[in-house]
Amino acid sequence: MSSETMALSPHAVETQSLAERLHGWATTVDHKRIGVMYIGFALIFLVIGGIEAIIMRIQLALPNNDFVSPQVFNRMFTMHGTTMIFFVAMPIMFGFGNYTVPLLVGTRDMAFPRLNAFSFWLTAFGALLMYFSFVGGFGLYGAGSAPDVGWFAYAPLTSKVFSPGHSSDFWSLGLIVSGFGSIGTSVNMITTIVCSRCPGMTLNKMPLFAWMNIVMSGMVLFAISPLTAAQIMISLDRYLGAHFFDTQAGGSAVIWMHFFWIFGHPEVYILIIPSFGFISEIVPVFSRKPIFGYPIMVGATVAIGFISFSVWAHHMFTVGMNSWGNTFFAITTMAVGVPTGIKIFNWLGTIWGGKIQFKTPMLFSLAFLFQFLIAGLTGIMLSSTPFNWQLSGSYFVVAHFHYVIVGGILFAVFGGFYYWYPKITGKMLSERLGKLHFWLFVIGFHLTFDFMHIPGLLGMPRRIYTYEAGRGWEIWNQIVSVGALFQGVAVLIFVFNMIWSYWKGKDAGCDPWDAWTLEWTTTSPPPEYNFATIPTVHSSRPLWDLKHPEDPDWKYE
């Protein structure tokens, strides 16, 4: 050992002062602690973004309401969208990826531990920078102005003329900073999965969650980079007087839409593919059967990854492309439904005939399957160009993508929480509270987002600040707002459950779910080095092999 080496006792942690502990978290390069920080960061912003959503729902609950001013409303929907995508959904996926992937592939840390810390802090500081605009931003309406250009910030709204001051700059600079963080984590994730698998873990024995993460990370490289490039262009326009999106000088506002959506649509899949990973880990364990059609699942994931890069302009049917452009993007959009459908059938095939255990993670996964299917179907409806012309920019679209993001992604994430919380903390989450959380959230979700389709069909545009009475929208908006409160209460129960269980929960032991992947071979929480000895695997269910030595999987793989 070199002279820099020093020994740390694992028991030292308990005697440390608060400052020492904070220092420990700030300087850590341990993938598990970074994963926990990602998740905690995302949860904080989930609450912030949720409060923004509830403010909007209160404003829209009644016609001609003036709970907040129009300016504040614009900031709320801009920050709600941006926060939920960039500071909640992506970090939470990276957090779970960070925490579990090294455990799943049987290694001691990420490939680049310091880059890992760096990437997390970039994301966190990017979020802080953007939220600093609430106090430090100066915009159209004076000081304290957060970005108010919508989460896709269509040009020319972001030009100096329409967005004076700095509020839009906070948006683009914050996203540049956190975007580099996302790229860093993805590079790390790919490298970890490719280069750090434990002996015997060939690609076709890798847990599906790792497969989904490598596909997702690859997509981040090709999706976040265009966004970063486009943000650099906006900044050049705003600071140096360039003309990328300046229609007065011949620039094009439409090219910004292309640049944004070539990021924006793959982004949806960046979020949903790790969610597929959660489901693919949870469903087999609680059905007591291996995943049905492993190679097809991998193939379908990769196919989704590729196809999702050719569908972006379905966000732009109303912008005016030629007929063949519309037709092409309509067909590719429908085509992306094929591999997704294959996945749903594979999960159903996994559940079918299994000894199903209706624990909380499984409940969330089952709800995911159902809701994601509906979300996909409304997506297919929207991919039809004439249909889209009618409904683009309406609450139908808002309902559709919230069905994907809340009904799909968030449900999968909750499932992942209940599934891996015992591994992360060593304590079980309360099943009672978990089931209460589940049912309240399901009720709230369906109240909100099922009924949100209807004002859309009736013509209510998205992002409107208020509406007049007598259009037939009131009752639907009230139902939607009531549902939002249900969801808020459910999330509070969830937060309470996590805190309460951390102190009072049952001890989890190494393997509370009787699962089959490597993370359950080590203690809960795992030691800093994960595995005292690096494991060796012979099949895609290494723990099955250990538990059933007389009938191991590797005989058949």
Add this chain to the structure above:
Amino acid sequence: MSNEHRASNADRNGIVMPQPTAWPITLAFGFMLLMAGLVTNAAVSVLGAILMVAGCVGWFRDVLPHEKHVVIPCEIVEAVPAQTQRAQVKVFDLAPEHARAFLPITYYPISAGIKGGLAGSVAMAVLAVAYGVIKQGSIWYPINLLSAAIYSQSIQFGTESLKTFHLNSFLVACVIHLITSLLVGLLYGAMLPMIPRRPILLGGIIAPILWSGLLYTALGIINPLLDKKIDWLWFVISQFGFGIVAGLVVSRQDKVFTQQNIPFALRAGIEVPGAMRERIGGSSPDEDGRR
């Protein structure tokens, strides 16, 4: 057997892990300040740049010339043998050539779905064209309408124009019809074994009614132009035609055994000597495991 582990690469006293370091957070904070200076004050950017330089240098010295490490003490204990509360595995008897399988053991082959879809598409096309001839006096009427679902030019046709031949519309309609038929056929192939009791009733009649009802209620709002031109009775009839024919064709195909436990290389048609090593040895009991 079981916990067969590779020799640990830790030394006797502990396990070598990368040392915690403050430079990544410094660098990240510096970069954020560099950007924040653009919206506040240039001095902030200067501070950020200084921090970045410090962060880079510090980080560099962390990894060069040698990565800094800490040694985490670790008593290498014998790994606890993994335990399960469900040691019993329920096993069905299965023909010897199907090594081991999990439910579902058999399913319709993909070709069954394709055949069903194609057969259904013919039935649907016949019914739709019959409608065109009987009610509208032109076989092109339903074809032009179908293409209007995604091909925006077709939606602007007047009633007369709808009855004449348009190459673009025809091609688009063919593509939609074939793709949708194949996909729904595949869906039937995957779904029919899961539908309890009367699959044809559900798949051929009830599902089309539900689907048409949904479309009927929604289309009036969404696309009134298209809605006015659709004869919903015939629409439902042609859906039935598809559903029943496709369902019947699918259910008449022979089910095949799933290939779950055949190695991927073999399934992909790659001949690898030794890929079947376990079974060539003949030592493995042929069984079908299910828990």
Add this chain to the structure above:
Amino acid sequence: MSSTTLTPPLTPPPIETPWVLPSRGKVGMFSLIAAESAIFTIFVVAYVFYIGKSISGPTPREVLELPIFNTVCLLSSSLTIHFALGALKKGNRAVFTAFWALTIALGAIFLFGTAREWHHLIYDKGLTIQTNLFGTTYYSLVGLHAFHVTVGLFGLSLVLAFALLGWVKQEHYGRVDVLSLYWHFVDVVWIVVFFVVYVAGR
């Protein structure tokens, strides 16, 4: 229901040894290059999209000259870095240092050439990033590339300093090789930029 516990435990087949996976540095660098190429793609697309769309002059045909010498310098630096690495692999540190220094010199000449071109465009031709769409896309694309060259040169110089101090040895071949991948990438991007800006764009 029958239990299978009567069958004796089986010994799994041995893992293929040694268990070799790709090098971390290379995979990480290739991932980074993938992300970088996506960034460049967007700038190239913007350039191509805006060719001929400037409302006012000057146009590329009027002001741009083919930077043949610059291009030759940068592309040949890919060769010299390749030779340098070949020397390091064989353990020939003197040859390595010489070729490495040559690479840096060629890169610096390229950067100097770009600077001269910009000076010429700004002060003689009056083309800035604000002038028209051509200026906007030209300076951002070429500037982004020049920024990458600068970063690359910085990394290369650091290695040169270490080499002169005698710290770079044969066993560091892997690390240095990763850096060379980045340099090759920068060169390849230049080929694209060259054709888009100076050939197709004119």
